[in-house]
Amino acid sequence: MRNFWSLAVLGFAIAGVNISLIPDVWVFQSQPAAGAVVSRQTEGGGADAATQLTGESENPEATKQQTVSSFPSLFWDFNNLPEISYSQLLEVLARRADSNNTERETAAQPEDIARFEKVVQYAKQQNLPDRSIGEIVQAIADNFLGKPYAEGLLDKSGAEKLIVTLNKFDCVLFVETVLAIARGVAVQDYDYQNFVNRIEEQRYLNGKMNGYCSRLHYFSEWINDNQKRQTVENITAQLGGVPMNKQLNFMSQHRSSYPQMVKDEATYQCIVGVEADLAKTAVNYIPTNQIKSIYSQLKPGDIVAVATDVKGLDVTHTGFVYRNADGNLGLIHASPAGEVTVAYDLQRYISRVESAIGIVVARAKTPN
Known part of the structure; x- marks a missing residue:
């Protein structure tokens, strides 16, 4: 369990102090103000956000390397206080939100619904x-080729909101969107609201949005949590993966790059707890020079995350295995270079991503 919250913080939560963990509204892409650690954090940190640190040398227009600075660690003294678990606190905060009758607004852009219906019709026509x-x-991923890349879509508003968009993506948003639609198509469920529900299930701890810290920021955490719910299966070890052997603490070590943590000590401590929990799970990866040797074991639609040597970070980018017309395996992804595109050869692409050391692979499971 993630034992890092003090009873003092719990008392503040129960008493009604706003510690910015419970969202006030539930909004789709209609909000004008809205990126993992994989591009769903604000300007610094994560898969695509770390691409700002690492770059993609395959395209000369790829995002340039940036630096992030650390922030003093603690505002409060937690050293001598009793502890409760992360999940216990989330349950208390959820009950508090329900007791206050927190309004959850659900709104969607008409163009997103129209796009969803177009993809659904395509799925039906193609059986x-x-x-x-x-x-x-x-x-399904093919339907989004050419759609623009946009970073930080989930972090442009203060409170955590359920952002859904089908017209622009960061790399994780692209994976989540395609996977959610595909899972619906597999069981012939073409309802837009059910698609939105799948987005929430995939994006948040235990499938429920419960504030910023409940978002699965590290992609290793994303895989682990979705595997628990049988959405995906991590097959990296089966493919011959080797241990990454690193501590995942990029977010806490670059606190000043994450406004949600700068402004809220409780949120910062929550992320520290997430990182402590991740330390209990081995993260494996396939080294870059061995990727081509596993082509025969990969399938189109497998989720690929780019493992990195950036200190404190697991992956910097993600997409799907793509089988080209000639049978060669590439990568379809929302590229920081500008749009959803296909890199023709997977190993060659990974070898050209700065700081990349290999890949992590997860396979979507057929829904019940």
Whole structure:
């Protein structure tokens, strides 16, 4: 369990002090103000956000390297206080939100709904439900080729909100969106609200949005949590992966780059607890020079995350295995270079990403 919250903080939460963990509204992309550690954090940190640190040398227009600074660690003294678990605190905060009848607003841009309906019609016309889940994923991903890349979409508003968009993506948002649609298609569920529910299930701890810290910021955490719910299976070890052997603490070590943590000590302590929990789980990866040797074991639609040697970080980017017309395996992804595109050869692409050391692979599971 993530034992890092003091009873003092719990008391503040119960008493009604706003520690910015419970969202006041539930909003889709209609909010004008809205990136993992993988591009769903604000300007610094994470997969795509770390691409700002690492770069992608395959494209000369890739995001340039940036630096992030650390922030003094603690405002409060937690040393001598009793502890409760992370999950216990989230439950208390959730009950508090319910007791206050917190309004949850759900709104969606008409163009997103129209885009969703267009993809659904395509799925029906192509009889996609008759295909494997991986083939469905690739076919759905194809529908978004050329859509623009946009970073930080989930972090442009203060409170955590459920952002859904089908017209622009960061790398994790692209993976989540395609996977959520594909899972619906696999069971012939074409309801837009159910698609939105799947986004929430994939993005947040235990499938429920409960503030900034409940978002699965580290992609290793994203894989672990979705594997618990049988959404995906981490197959990296089966493919011959080797241990990464590093402490994941990029977010806490670059606190000043995350406004949610700068402004809220409780949120910072929550992220520290997430990182402590991640330390209990081994993270494996396939070294770059061995990727081509596992092509025969990969399937179209497999989720690929780019493992990195950036200190404190697990991955810097993510996308899907893509089977080209000639059978060669590439990567379809929302590229920081500008849009959703296909890199023709997976190993060659990874070898050109600065600071990349290999890949982590997860496979979508067929929904019940």
